[in-house]
Amino acid sequence: MEQGEISLSDREFARIKSRVYQVAGISLSDAKRTLVVSRLSKIVRALGLPSFDAYVDYLERNGSASDGQDFVNALTTNLTRFYREDHHFEHLRSHVAGLIASKPRGTRLRIWSAGCSTGQEPYTIGMDLLAALPELKRWDFKILATDIDTAVLAKAAGGVYPENELNGLSAERARLLERAGSGSIRIPAAVRELVSFKPLNLIEPNWPMKGPFDAIFCRNVAIYFDKPTQGQVFSRLGKLLAPEAFLYIGHSENLGSGGEGFRLVGKTIYQIKQVNKRAAA
Ligand SMILES: C[S@@+](CC[C@H](N)C(=O)[O-])C[C@H]1O[C@@H](n2cnc3c(N)ncnc32)[C@H](O)[C@@H]1O
Structure with missing residues (x-):
């Protein structure tokens, strides 16, 4: 001791x-x-x-x-980092590029980072998409970031991190963050403005948000829950996804009993199964 x-x-x-x-x-x-x-x-x-x-x-x-x-x-365990599980951001980028190609300017785009910890996940989503797809500035684009832990949310909202958070990032990615002096880096204002941080306990019976979301990241959060709770949370997340949207979960997670209604479309990436209306008729 x-x-x-x-x-x-x-x-x-x-x-x-x-x-x-x-x-x-x-x-x-x-x-x-x-x-x-x-x-x-x-x-x-x-x-x-x-x-x-x-x-x-x-x-x-x-x-x-x-x-x-x-x-x-x-x-709570709050371990996170910028560009954690990189392939999810690549996948999201190509999904959003597809939406931009097929929908008019000003269209609504909503992404939820559920269990966002100190904010690196929602900020990576915002920085990555804005840098790759500047047309998003003319879209109605917002990111909701929630966590049960109010201390991490306060850090996240500040948008300032120690410089060593850049370790392991390519020079191109590191340039997405601003240097804030005294060994700190800062999230650019244009990205900070996209993200709203709110407290939310995922096991609460009533969630205030209605969706639909075009993507939900719930990564390395349900890993701390038991199987029945994991199933319930994933199943509820599915109800808030738009028809073509994606759910991204952590590398060591699976949907368990919450997986009914989802199909696996990539490594730890899921989409809601579409009911074939013609077959159902
Ligand atoms: C390991 S971090 C994951 C951060 C980020 N999603 C990632 O993958 O890098 C897990 C987060 O889940 C949050 N968490 C744990 N239980 C929760 C609950 N019941 N509702 C909402 N968030 C919860 C913790 O506070 C913590 O910040």
Whole structure:
């Protein structure tokens, strides 16, 4: 145990697992025990509480919404990067190029990054599409970016990152970001303006958005859910996709029981199955 960390009994760990599952759908494996101790100890100490048991009691009885949010924020995993799983952005680019070729200027284009973490995913979508398809400036183009973790959303909305986020990007891609001085890079205003960051818990029964979306990215998010929750989330995402739209999921994920109604069209890329109206008639 590191200095300042509080010891965690099996019973306390079980209570924490049960609570984060209930509020965020996150299934913590036993391997996450050290992570729980290191991330929550600071909060427990700051509240002046003596143990994790006392902390869970506090959350259950008199914790505020902001205490509940701090608990969730501490237990999410937010790893992300610009151009992660590159082939999805290539695929999206060619889909949107096709839409531009076949639809009039001013057409609506909506993309959702569900579980956007610190924003690299929605910003990559915006930067990549604007650079490749400048005609989009004359379209009604918006990106919705949501996450349950309000701390990552605040970072994302700032649009400023350390320069080492460019590591591994080609010079051409690195040029899509502005240099902000003191070792920082910044998302250009034209891209920032495309993206709206909003808090959303994907396991909430009511989502405020109506869609339809031309693409949904829900990558490396459902991986933290159990199978039934994964199935429900993917199936609900499918209902918000436009007929020709695509769902992009993480490299190690599959749709599970949510896959009914989807067809696989590329590596971890799905489209809604079209009902053949003539055959159905
Ligand atoms: C590993 S990041 C993935 C970021 C990005 N999509 C990517 O692939 O690079 C997973 C994100 O899912 C979010 N998340 C976890 N549970 C969630 C829930 N119930 N609703 C919404 N977002 C959730 C976490 O806060 C975290 O930012």
